[in-house]
Amino acid sequence: MTPEMHNNLFQPISLGALELKNSIIMAPMTRDRAGPGDVPSDIMIEYYRQRASAGLIVTEGTQPSREGKGYWRTPGIYSQEQIDGWAKVADAVHGEGGKIVMQIMHCGRVVVPDNRGYIADVIAPSAISCSDPVPGPDGVPAPTAMPRALAADELPALAEEFAQAARNARAANIDGVELHCASGYLINQFLNPVSNLRDDNWGEGAAGRVRFPVMVLDAMAKAIGGDRVGFRISPGNPYNDMDVSDPEEIFVPLLNATDELNLAYVHVVDMGLENLDTLAMIRQHWSGKIVTNNSLNAETASEIIQSGRADAVSFGRAFIANPDLVNRILSGAKLAKPDYAKLYTGEREGYIDYPVATIK
Numbered sequence: 001m002t003p004e005m006h007n008n009l010f011q012p013i014s015l016g017a018l019e020l021k022n023s024i025i026m027a028p029m030t031r032d033r034a035g036p037g038d039v040p041s042d043i044m045i046e047y048y049r050q051r052a053s054a055g056l057i058v059t060e061g062t063q064p065s066r067e068g069k070g071y072w073r074t075p076g077i078y079s080q081e082q083i084d085g086w087a088k089v090a091d092a093v094h095g096e097g098g099k100i101v102m103q104i105m106h107c108g109r110v111v112v113p114d115n116r117g118y119i120a121d122v123i124a125p126s127a128i129s130c131s132d133p134v135p136g137p138d139g140v141p142a143p144t145a146m147p148r149a150l151a152a153d154e155l156p157a158l159a160e161e162f163a164q165a166a167r168n169a170r171a172a173n174i175d176g177v178e179l180h181c182a183s184g185y186l187i188n189q190f191l192n193p194v195s196n197l198r199d200d201n202w203g204e205g206a207a208g209r210v211r212f213p214v215m216v217l218d219a220m221a222k223a224i225g226g227d228r229v230g231f232r233i234s235p236g237n238p239y240n241d242m243d244v245s246d247p248e249e250i251f252v253p254l255l256n257a258t259d260e261l262n263l264a265y266v267h268v269v270d271m272g273l274e275n276l277d278t279l280a281m282i283r284q285h286w287s288g289k290i291v292t293n294n295s296l297n298a299e300t301a302s303e304i305i306q307s308g309r310a311d312a313v314s315f316g317r318a319f320i321a322n323p324d325l326v327n328r329i330l331s332g333a334k335l336a337k338p339d340y341a342k343l344y345t346g347e348r349e350g351y352i353d354y355p356v357a358t359i360k
Helices: 003-010 042-050 080-095 152-171 186-191 205-209 211-224 247-261 278-285 298-307 317-321 325-331
Strands: 013-015 018-020 024-026 056-058 100-104 176-180 229-233 265-269 290-293 312-315
Touching (some): 003 298, 024 325, 042 080, 100 152, 152 176, 152 211, 176 211, 186 247, 205 211, 205 247, 211 247
Parallel strands (some): 024 056, 056 100, 100 176, 229 265, 265 290, 290 312
Antiparallel strands (some): 013 018
């Protein structure tokens, strides 16, 4: 396929209130470069600025509170210093003509306490630990903490915590937010029957398990407008000790309920399941825009948009080593490969030192 045949990737598209110059989206990727106080660092500002040719950047997962942090050097959006740091990121991206939304990620039970640098509750829908280890401060996988089960009367305040994070993102001039409902983190823990064993209205059956995630999305939508709120799912993804035996039973109720909120988009990691056409399931139960992700290249991405199975596509790893990914796809230039040894270490190296291509 010639570069000219990828033209549908370069057409403007709207996701709610977000007017994008192309359909190539940078997926959220944890990179562990936040500074003291979990404030965005100067190299983070440069990292996002370099990649602003994307139609939309989705930031790395950003904790809405101290309790939301599970990994080493991930940024927050709950202190004024963090808001000010993210404002510098937004200014840098906007200065290059880009758009940026913040992924709000609460790790829930997926916490190695040493990663935090402070003492705070580890919370989850049920007091069940994640059996999958998580890298500690030295990068060596370590056991996760035993969480405290949330009381029902705590949940409205917790939903408001997410809403305040959305307000804080907008105060930083970030264009919108994406709620992380995937990969075994707090929202996914409420959705999944292996991590939510509650016997109250917040856990009994699929209707109960979906109740808190919908409450959070509704609170975020009311806080900043639903047309600036998206959410990410990954049906069939076992990451962080999730049950994947019946993804339809988990995600169809979520899609049906959130479809009524008129949100900007749903962002799906398509796991390529043998027993489920994930994109077809979403189209059946969701009337809004769909962004899809997972090991795409220019050809497969263009074909997905051409077929109408999704409205936009996101790339993760390709954006790491190719800050000019959009131009490389447009010109047909060869893609560089990431230095995987420096994904989470190296500071500037393996982060903001990847060159742009020389286009003849």
